[in-house]
Amino acid sequence: MTALVSLAPLFWGAAQAEENAQLIGDADRGAKIFQKCSGCHQVGPGAENRAGPHLNSLFGRRAGSIEGFDYSDSMDRAHNDGLTWTLRNLDAYIENPRALVSGTRMSFRGIKDPQDRQDVLAYLRSFTASPQDIPESAPTAIRREVELAPDTLAIVGDVAYGEYLASECLTCHKRDGADEGIPSIVKWHEEDFVVAMHAYKRKLRPHPVMQMMAGRLSDEEIAALAAYFATIE
Secondary structure (H helix, E strand, O other): OOOOOHHHHHHHHHHHHHHHHOOOOOHHHHHHHHHHHHOOOOOOOOOOOOOOOOOOOOOOOEOOOOOOOOOOOOHHHHHHOOOOOOOHHHEEEEEEOHOOOOOOOOOOOOOOOHHHHHHHHHHOOOOOOOOOOOOOOOOOOOOOOOOHHHHHHOOOOOOOHHHHHHHHHHHOOOOOOOOOOOOOOOOOOOHHHHHHHHHHHHEEEEEEEEHHHHOOOOOHHHHHHHHHHHOOO
């Protein structure tokens, strides 16, 4: 499958959109990088939902809001929690989809290079007429979802302590990995778990209960929980 882009200038005629896109990154370069996404997503005139929803008018759109697309339960919850596709949230999502929406069906590990992400977002920006989140500063000023010090990511979690702390988590999240309206956190990659919890702690991820729970935890306790849930058999 290929992205539907070749006729975009004829149909969209969005000179302002293209100009604003360049405030984010290099849209032409982003079009090339986007090819790795085009197997599941289409964008441009005539774009349709495939394995993933179409990406027209993406900026400023509420997550999980394309009519007729069958979203995961986790994306539906993100929609209900108010997640909106701003530049900042999109950057966090394509860097690590499961760190922002834990149970997403998007089987993609993410784009780790910040410049690559900015260029892809610049490309996608050109297909949104009036986004709500156009940056006024240079692309290098775009923040990730959560910036963690290397020392924080390097903390080795105590599995036994994590098991002790996990009792409160397990009142909602199932130890057997079942997803019954609440996403599974069993066998999560430890770094993904840590990033997600710190995003809740700093109120960068929307969910009042998780923000409250994460806000009570120290860096060491988050690392311990991450270690425990990563090792559950």
